[in-house]
Structure formats: structure tokens, C-alpha cells
Amino acid sequence: MNRTMKKTAVLLAAVLAAVELTNTWVPAYAAQDGGLLLDEAAEPVEAVVDAEEAGAEAVEAVTTPVADMPAEGTGSIKGTFADSEADLIYYESINPDEDGIPSIDGATPIQLAEGVTEEMCSPQFWNDKTAGSQLEADRLLITQEEINSLNTQMLASKDTYMYDLENMVDKYDAAKLKESLAAGTVPQRATLFVDGVSKDPAAYYKEVADAILATGYTETSRQNQYAVTVRRTTINNIPVNAYIGYTENDSDDEKASAALLVAEPFIIRQTATVFGDVFYWGYSDNCTGWVSANDLAICSDKAEWLDSWKIDVTGDDFIVVTQNQITLEPSVSMPELSQVKLTFATILKTVPEDKIPVSIAERGPWHNYVVYLPVRDADGKYVKRIALISQHYEVSRGFLEMTQAEVLRVAFNNLGDRYGWGGMLDSMDCSMLTRNVYRCFGLNLPRNTTWQQAVPGRKIDLSGMSDEAKLSAMNKMPAGTMFYLPGHTMIYTGTTLMNGKNMAYVISDSGSLSDTSGELNIRSMYGVIINPLSVRRKNGSTWLSNITAAVLPISQGCCDFVKQNIGTVEPQPQPVSGNRVPAAEGQVYASDKDTLPLETFLGNVQNIYISFYNVEGSGITELTATVIKGSKITTKMPVNAVRYVKGVASCSIKKSTGLATVTIKKSGVVSFDMADGKTYDVSFTVESPKARTAAVKQLVKEAKAASADLLTLSVNDLFGTAIDAGTLKIASQKSSSASVFDNSLILDPKVKNTIKLTYTYLNKKYSMTINVD
DSSP, rough: HHHOHHHHHHHHHHHHHHHHHOTEEEEEOGGGGOOOOOOOOOOOOOOOOTTTTOOOOOOOTTTOOOOOOOOOOOBOOOOTTSSGGOOOOEEEEETTSSSTOOOTSSOOOOOOOOOOOGGGGHHHHHSSSSSGOOOOTTTTSOHHHHHHHHHHHHHHHHHTTTTOOGGOOEEOHHHHHHHHHTTTTTOOOOOOOEETEEHHHHHHHHHHHHHHHHHHHOSSSSEEEEEEEEEEEEHHHHHSOOOOSSSSSSSSOOTTTEEOTTTOEEEEEEEEEEEEEEEEEEESSSSSSEEEEEGEEOOOOOOOOOHOOOOOOOOOOOEEEEESEEEOOOOOSSSGGTTTTETTOOOEEOOOOOGOOBBBBTTTOTEEEEEEEEEOOTTTTTTEEEEEETTOOOOSSSSSOOOOOHHHHHHHHHOOOBBBBGGGGGGGGGGHHHHHHHHTHHHHOOOOOHHHSTTTTTTEOOOOOOHHHHHHHTTOTTTTTTETTEEEEEEEEEEEEEEEEEEEEEEEEEEBBOSSSSSSEEEEEEEEEEEETTOTTTTTTTTHHHHHHEEEEHHHHHHHHHHHHHHHHOOOOOTTTTTOOOOOOOOOSSSSTTTEEEEETTTTEEEEEEEEETTTTTTOOOEEEEETTEEEEESOOEEEEEEOTTEEEEEOOTTTTTTTEEEOOOSEEEEEEETTTTTTEEEEEEOOOOOOHHHHHHHHHHHTTHHHHHHHOHHHHHHSOOOOSSSSEEEEESOOOOETTTTTEETTTSEEEEEEEEEEEEEEEEEEEEEEE
């Protein structure tokens, strides 16, 4: 025990003695053997939420419950209820000779995984940890226009199992659907516990199926009913309110399939009254199943339904909840608005300025976000209400801009929150956490881990790679990349040192794991945690070794760039005695071809400090630098003289300091005679960037002839300059087939497009237009 802890222990003992509490017992929460024990069943498998994943022609034909599936990332869990040994509260006396004693002020350390520090629990820690991706933490990963395009692609892909609610066929055969749903209501396991009480599975499921047949809609040509959620709820695979388990203390409500947030759309196609409770069966955008009627408000028509939830995704006439949850203030006059819970990633339309009332449910609107909230009247019909969300809550006006820093900030807002299979207990499972994180940016991901890996063009296969190769590839991916192992998904935070070696870290809503080292002690986490990929599963293998894929929910161009980067040969450390003098920490170079440690850019012109500190002993005999015409080079050390051929440069030397400033006019050699007697000859290459339209057109033509899927053009290809420290942007384009990543233009040579580019370097802007025929 360290000196501080010993001092604290002695002081605490003295305080306790003074109040005659030396023998008092204080509570300490303990779980025997480090946590709950996993059932040694087969590895988790992916849930089949509806019939389409099973290959049915239509969802109406067959409904396959998901109740037999374990929580993502877990096996079935035993012993999580209050009557289990693991949840008993143990009491132990304070022993001042033991570590871990509470401090006098009551503060206790946060419990973390091995290799995780408290600093790592801040997204700021990770912002500089993804340098290998060659992407700054605050740089935009994908535009809102590209997000909208990707959403459209996911909706159209059969492998993502998503539903286009706006364009769904309005009429259907309700009688046939009812028979199909009843036929699909069959037990999935030989054991069944309903609210902890053992039941005969066949008899119980038959009773539910009979209720569906007896109370469901009977029309052969029925129209959709359009509904919106009035509170957070779950979509279930059978229409009951009871807790369904496969063991007496099953930690997962096995009937839960997915969750709906407040103000989410739902299309109703069937109903059932089971054990006195009314349910509706229908479609969300990513799942089918049964929803409690009390959680839905039915709209009068499709137009009212669209108005209740549909937003302009490029606008800011809505808010997104970006913290874990919000509870509205109590209300006496409007109980339907009182203490409504808005969970993470809830989206609500805002009230226009000219329609905000002076008072809302006894309160004025100052210091509040004024939003529309759907409520359900006594007849179950939709009513639009105006509600207030206090200013201190964390919400976004419109969707957030997707950067690495923002993705991690939003994800970290959920640290420590509990896990909930299928969205039970107003919580999230692993795939719902990733889905909700990206929902804050306007990206609508599929429901579960298998379907998320089908996001068009964004998957990178990591199976078959060694751990070392995976780590190398991960280091080149941006934070926010989603990693997948069978039954579990996680969000990459970055790579840092652990026990002297590089290790990738992730945040996820996790079921169970064991720490990196020590005895294989599987513990039930059931919460949002940060951990290194060196943690182990119940078979002793690491998460790293089990990861099979990565999905990059970013622009296609960025994703293609990362894929190319991963496929290149690993960069080797540059030797001191090579073509380049290494710069001191914090220095920047004018271009990658420089061998001179040119230091800091100042102001809005290219003013550069020149340092020769690292030249001695480097073995370099020729120093070079590439600059823009008119660049001013100032020495860091005094000089006796500066020599050059007429026309190459001009020079001034400050008498008080002896520092020289050289203005470069054209390519040539400048010699610096330093005050310490050393002389350095620097060969400057002066460049004047200009659009290389004809050369680029030829490169596009060649790529198209070769049937290439994409063409990557560097700043040098585009503007004929090795100076790549500026900013390349797409000013406009007619299609979305081109994007910019790491100052490279990535385009599809097979897609017609007109692309207008700008390249800004300090105070100069260069433009060009590319026509892809």
C-alpha cells in the first residue's frame, strides 16, 4: 500500500474511533468469483428478427421469433436476479491495512478493465490516437448529402433487411397474415419461464397463438394503419407483457427483438388481445414484431403520420438527444407531457418561432427547446402536443457533423449504462448502441450485427489475418469504425500502448468477458464499457483474434482510401542518414520531399523558419526544400552572410539579431554562412501550382479503359505540385461519385460527372474542373 493510502487509512481509523464506530460494518458490493457465470453453451449466433432473413418470399408468410437467441456478445446468463447468490450484498469490516479503502471525502476510484485508465474514459484522450488513419480528429468524415445517399443504398439492399415505410404497399391480406403469425408462434426451447415461473412451453405458446387467431383482423383486403410511438418501447416476437426467460433467472427478456424511440414511425397490419393486453403487429424501418397498443398513437391518415415524424435531414428544424436520456419536467395541467423519458438518439421536430406559445403547461419557453411531442388520446389516436426540453440537456439542433471526435464524444455519453437485450429496460444491446450513435449524425444503420456488415461498400474483411496484421490495419482506420466478432459489435476508439505494446481499444455495450491477464475469470458486465481487444472470451481466446470484419460508416471515397492504405506495404522508419533530415517535435514540412526541417507557418503567407539543428551527424550532403514562389525563409540562428545567384532570391539580415530572411523567387541554391562558422547549401525548388486538366483527363480515360472501379488523384496529379500541406475540396459535382480523402481526389471513372475542385495553400487558392465522360 502506498504512502498516501496508509496515511488515509490511519486518518480514517482515527475518525471512526472518535465516533465509536471502529467496529461498524460498511457495505461492499461483491459478486462471487468476479461475476455471474456463463452457461457453457454454443457461441452466440445472430438473431433472426423476421422471415426475410430466413429466406421467405414475404414477411407475412412466416414469422420467426428470436426468443431462442442469446444477447449479442454473450451466452445465456445465470443468476442475475435478487434471489441469486451473485446479487447478495456482502458486508465486511474496514481494514486499514488493505488497499482499496474509501477516502475520507467518500470518493472511490472508478472500476475499469485492465489496461484502461481514467484518462481513457474521455474522448479527448483518443483524438490524437488515430494518426495512422491520416485523418484529423475534427475533419469531416462524410457530408450529409453522402449520408442521405448511403441511407438510400441501405434501404434498397436486400441484405440489410430494412423497410421503406413511406413506399410500403397500402393494402394487404390481413386474414392470411393472422394465420401466418399464429402459426409462427411456437416455443423455441424445451424450457420456459414466464415472470420467473416455470410454464409448459407448448401450452403457453398455443394459448398466445389462439388469442391471435381469435382477436386479429379478418379482412382479406385491409389498408395499413399508420402509427407513431408515444414512449420508448420494444418490438416483441410474441404479443405478451410478461418477462420471458429460458431459465428461472434469465437475464434477458427473450421476447424482445428491437426497440423504438419516442416519435418513431410504425405501420400496423395486425392486432391481438392476449391475457387482457392489446398489441399491434407491424413494421418499423428495421424490424417487424408486436408492440403494445399503449405505446402507439394511430394517425388519421398517411399525411398526418408523415407530418408527425418526417424531417428535412439537411435542416435544423429538429433536435437529436445526444446524452443517454432526458426526463421532461413534471406537469399538473398536462399529465401526458409529465416526466416523459426521451432516450439517447431520440429525434423530435422543433416548433417554428412564430408558433411558440407564451406558456406551455404552466411554463414559459425561455431556456428551453420547444418541440412537438406525439401523445395518445383516450381512443388511441395521435395528438400533437408542444413540449419543453430544458436548456441544460445535451441535444443537437439538426444532425451532428460526423468527425472522429464527435462520434467518440457521443458514444462516451453512454459509458457505464446497462446492457439491455433487444432494448429491454429502456437500455441498448451492442448493435443498438452503434445504431443510435450514428443516428445522431443522420445515418440509419440496420438492426443487428449481420445486417450492419452488409452496409454497401463499407466492409473490410479481417478474417484470416494475424493479430499483428489486424492491429496494423486497425491503426489505419478512423475512430468510430465498427468491429465485429460473432454476435457482437463494438466501436473503435483508437490504438495506444498497453504494457509497452500497441493495442486497439473499443467501446461497446457488452455482455461478458474476462480481463487480459490472470485467471480466466468470466464476468458479466452488462453495460457500456471501454476495453482493449486483448480481453478474453469464455473459451480463452481474445476479442482481437475473434474479430472478423470492420465496417466504416463514412464516405465511399474515405473508405476506399482506407482500404488502399491498409493494402500498402508497412511504412518503415526513416533513417537519419537518408534523403531527409528529421524534424524536431512540433515541426512541419512544406512537402513530403523536403530534406530540410522547415518549421512553423506564420500568418496567411508562407513564412517559414529554417533550422539546421538536425543536420550535423545525419550524413546528408545535400539539403532540399520545395516552396511556393515568394516564400519567406527566416533563419533560427544568426548568420554572417547569405549567398545566391542573382534572380534566385532576395535577402535581408536584421542587425540586432543576425537573423536572415530570404525571399525565394525561383529555383536555385541558397548558401547560409552561419555565425558559428558552418555553411549550409540549400537547393530550393520553386513551384507554381496550376490545374493539370489535360493530364487528369488522360488519367481518367486510361482508368476507364482499364475498367477500374476507382481512380485516386493526388495534389501533384491535379495541380503539379509536391506541396500537399494545403486543403483540397470539392466545390461542386453533378453526381456523388467523387470524394476527397487526405488531400486526394477519389472518383469512379465509369460514372459521368463534372467536378469542380479548389486547392487552398495558405493565402492562395487554385481551381480546376474535371469532366468525366
